[in-house]
Amino acid sequence: GTGTDLQNKKILITAGPTREPIDPVRFISNRSSGKMGYALAEAAVERGGEVILISGPTSLPRPAGLYKYVAVETTLEMQEQVLKFFSWCDVVIKAAAVADFRPKNYSEQKIKKKDEGLVLELEKNPDILKELGEKKEKQILVGFAAETEDIQKNALEKLNRKNLDLVVVNDVTVEGAGFGVDTNIVKIIHRNGEIEELPKMTKKEVAHAILDRVVQYLRN
Numbered sequence: 001g002t003g004t005d006l007q008n009k010k011i012l013i014t015a016g017p018t019r020e021p022i023d024p025v026r027f028i029s030n031r032s033s034g035k036m037g038y039a040l041a042e043a044a045v046e047r048g049g050e051v052i053l054i055s056g057p058t059s060l061p062r063p064a065g066l067y068k069y070v071a072v073e074t075t076l077e078m079q080e081q082v083l084k085f086f087s088w089c090d091v092v093i094k095a096a097a098v099a100d101f102r103p104k105n106y107s108e109q110k111i112k113k114k115d116e117g118l119v120l121e122l123e124k125n126p127d128i129l130k131e132l133g134e135k136k137e138k139q140i141l142v143g144f145a146a147e148t149e150d151i152q153k154n155a156l157e158k159l160n161r162k163n164l165d166l167v168v169v170n171d172v173t174v175e176g177a178g179f180g181v182d183t184n185i186v187k188i189i190h191r192n193g194e195i196e197e198l199p200k201m202t203k204k205e206v207a208h209a210i211l212d213r214v215v216q217y218l219r220n
């Protein structure tokens with residue numbers, strides 16, 4: 001990073017998990033720590049960007065120098081906030097691990113122990129990134145793909161279906177990649193089908209590598 005190559009650029013980054021409440025004491029979520037998204041936010045600030053970080057619940061300190069920080073919990077809240085700022089921004093990077101399903105019925109009271117077990121009915125959450133792909137005008141759209149099988153095929157399919165410019169793929173079953181850790185091993189897939197395989201790097205280094213590509217796209 002040069003320190004200024006994102007100057008005057010408005011960058012929206014999502015990070016962390018979303019949480020879908022079941023009752024006052026329980027929720028459905030996933031293993032995202034927020035580290036990848038926060039590293040992106042820090043890296044984008046270092047390069048002079050105006051950064052909005054929309055974050056699900058994490059235990060990470062808030063990065064310094066943000067233009068705005070928005071805390072959300074559920075996928076629907078994340079959707080609302082992302083859509084609110086979408087027309088404002090030049091770049092969107094969706095590192096958040098968004099819950100695809102939510103409990104159909106929220107129980108106002110704590111669900112009691114039952115002898116027969118419990119069946120929880122889930123309904124589908126909106127796909128935020130897909131919606132952005134449909135609304136997109138000038139924005140550079142970067143998605144992540146957390147895959148466990150047929151990695152390349154699934155990621156390219158995501159890029160096309162969601163109308164993305166770049167998709168960053170991590171195999172979340174490999175040690176040193178994906179959820180929770182400080183490093184990541186990613187492939188960057190471009191619109192034209194080009195695939196770049198990066199070695200294991202810190203999430204901060206991965207963040208800068210992604211932003212290097214974004215800067216190229218902003219110039220063209």
Ligand code: PMT
Binds near residue numbers: 031094126180
């Ligand atoms: O937070 P860390 O512990 O550092 O872990 C990093 C990470 C593994 C969470 C991150 O690198 C990552 O892969 N994030 C995306 C995880 C994910 O939700 O992947 P997906 O394949 O289910 O979704 C694909 C893309 O669509 C993602 O950009 C996601 O933000 C977006 N999406 C998904 C579902 C949905 N309902 N709405 C979305 O916008």
